[in-house]
């Protein structure tokens with residue numbers, strides 16, 4: 001009976017070749033002048049970018065961002081229109097109660113946990129912050145359901161701080177162009193803070209999220225209508 005020759009060495013070689021190609025293909029981050037040009041073009045195309053979550057004050061913004069984890073802004077807005085009409089302050093949210101809140105947001109993913117967090121964070125705002133949304137990251141992160149990304153969004157939109165909230169869209173765009181390379185959202189956030197010129201930091205978070213959501217999409221990026229396609233170093237760009 002003939003002895004079957006192992007193809008393990010060939011497989012090993014193929015894996016090594018793919019790994020080598022991957023390493024070679026990973027571009028360096030853009031230089032400062034090119035990063036400036038990227039944001040100059042984003043600003044030219046959309047001078048006053050806005051987020052898409054609906055809210056009426058800092059409290060409802062905080063609640064909307066907590067509800068938006070692993071959900072679309074459109075889906076959150078559909079549920080919060082009625083919720084915020086009934087409760088636009090921590091006191092009214094607590095009075096509404098967890099069962100009613102849960103019922104009003106049941107179209108949003110993870111609604112049970114989110115309802116619990118929304119009522120608990122409202123109670124904490126009343127008990128510890130005079131019913132106001134705190135302005136520091138450390139304090140925001142003590143609230144139930146609030147992590148670094150949520151705190152960054154609230155600090156940026158409600159208080160005009162130059163924070164960068166790294167969501168899945170922003171993470172992808174930053175690594176593709178690349179503006180700041182990183183394996184975790186925190187790596188990317190800290191890299192972007194260093195890389196983005198001061199004049200663009202206030203709006204950078206919105207420009208990058210909107211670019212990732214509508215143009216530099218995960219599966220089929222629309223590179224042909226991308227305003228920075230000639231500056232992008234992503235080896236798989238479609239142009």
Ligand code: SF4
Nearest residue numbers: 216221223226229232
């Ligand atoms: S060229 Fe394509 S991959 Fe590069 S940033 Fe634009 S949309 Fe994204």
